[in-house]
Amino acid sequence: MKSLAEHLPAGALVTDPDILAGYRQDRALDPDAGTPLALVRPTTTEQVSTVLRWAHRHRVPVVPRGAGTGLSGGATAQDRALLLSTERMREITVDPVTRTAVAQPGLLNAEVKRAVAKHGLWYPPDPSSFEICSIGGNAATNAGGLCCVKYGVTTDYVLGMEVVLADGTVVRLGGPRLKDSAGLSLTKLFVGSEGTLGIITEVTLRLLPAQTPQSTVVATFSTIETATAAILAITGRLRPSMLEFMDAVAINAVEDELRMGLDRTAAGMLVARSDAPGEHAAAEAAIMVEACEKSGATEVFSTEDPEEGEAFTAARRFAIPAVERRGTLLLEDVGVPLPRLGELVTGIAEIATRRAVLVSVIAHAGDGNTHPLIVHDPSDADETARAHQAFGEIMALAIALGGTITGEHGVGRLKKAWLPDQVGPEVMDLTRRIKDALDPHGILNPGAVL
Known part of the structure; x- marks a missing residue:
């Protein structure tokens, strides 16, 4: 650790156990969170590269983390791993001529919206947590939100990015061009990759004119x-x-x-x-x-x-948050084709009755993306077990209806057991081959997705 600290600014590397404790879990509150080796809070791409070169050389796992609002355990700390938080990477430049913004990942979604609004522009993706979630986390999970039914999700607004690969190599993908067919669509590969292929240190965002009154x-x-x-x-x-x-x-x-x-x-x-x-x-x-x-x-x-x-x-x-005041939540993110939405909602009600747990359903109904909220008391072992059974059965139901286990929150660690059932063995094998090519030592976000 000393050799890493020597190449970082003072205060960028944190080992204080009390501080580390606050970074062990994201909002999913994964009970299996480990004890990290240290926390790194870089401010530049170069510092992220330094961290990953060191981690690659010493085979130390690295768990990337944005604002910690993730709901699938994608930023759960692992034993003897580095936690790399992008919270201090907060610069943004807006170009009203090309209607683009270049933002570092630590900015909150709401801060990006406010910055571009000063130029009469609008960044559409709007998760319900837009006031507290980071733009880097949005890109890493391909976040959605309430306006997705008309305007699409994060990937539809990411024109380019800067990414640091597992060995510390820095690559720049795409840019402020609305049309660009040069080479493979690598930018799209990294959006939604949940920190398993590289760490996003900058995003180039497509903007729209300000939204009209509704x-x-x-x-x-x-x-x-x-x-x-x-x-x-x-x-x-x-x-x-x-x-x-x-x-x-x-x-x-x-x-x-x-x-x-x-x-x-x-x-x-x-x-x-x-x-x-x-x-x-x-x-x-x-x-x-x-x-x-x-x-x-x-x-x-x-x-x-x-x-x-x-x-x-x-x-x-x-x-x-209102439903959460009734107990601890297991929060799902399943989606189905619109004609199957009614079957999904009634099927969830049947699962709730069978497992004797309270399940509330809210939804981005226009695109078939539902958020079943399973309420349980963690001090009640039997109820907690039934809640987890319902969690799995709801995902199985969504898959059976031709749907997905996640529309916008990501797979993380909490849903990865169901991913093969949705995508099949051939896609899982292809995913592992891509992961192995970009991260041969498996140091980036181990245990997430795969």
Whole structure:
């Protein structure tokens, strides 16, 4: 360790056990987190390269970490490994002419949004945790968010990046070009790779003009079936800028905290928005109102008032922390093709009943990405075991419906046992071959994904 410390600025290498304890787990709270050798907090690509050259030479594992908000255990510390946090890498440059931004990975998603907004621009990907999650972590997990139904996920906005490979080699991929077919699409390979192929030290982001004012539609339903019918009716006619779902548990958990007057008797609630330009937003809102009413909504509310609309969006964003106050969560991220969404939601309810655990379902309904929240008491061994059984059964259900075990949170360590069931042995073998080629000693984020 001394030889590494000599090549880093003072304070960049931390071995204090009390500080290390705060970095052992991400938000997934993986109980199998190990005791790291040290924590490294670099500020430049060159320092990251120095760390990886040293780790490669000494065969020391390195676990990359962003803001620690990951929900799949992708940043879980390993015994005798280095934790490499990018939290101090926080520079950004915005080019309004090319509508791009070059950002270091430690910036929070919200900070990137604010920086580009000063130039009349917008960075669309918006995880519910956008105020606390880092742009580097977003790239590493291919994060999504509420507006993905219309605008896509992180990979759709990453034009280029700088990456440090396992042996310390620095490579620059892509750049501020909207079209570029030169060579293999290596940038896409690293987005979503969860720190297993290299450490992202800079991203070049595609930006859009500022989003136009939105019209918001809120609808409640007495059954899950009518709610899912409305979702399909809406997406069959237009592409909203947001289409979110909350079940009865989430509605009541949010109402307990925010006292908004939400309908506690509803089985489900949709929050939909349109950002079509000019009067077209109101026209699209009218289409969504009609779709909800014809599908059997018990109540439909529409507003063009930005503050009212944002209040309902904030309620949806608050659903996870609200449900979390009822117990410890096992948080899933399964998605299915839209026509199978109803089967997924009803199947999750059946699993919850069979395993006798509380499961709340919230969803980015417009793209079929659900977040089942399994609530349990970790001091109750039997309930915890049943919660973990439900966790696995929900992923198996999603796979059986032609879906995925993760739409935006990543595989990490908590879901890797189910990855082969989704992608098959041939893809797993190909993945291992790519990993071995880029990281022959297996030092980058060992135990994640593979």
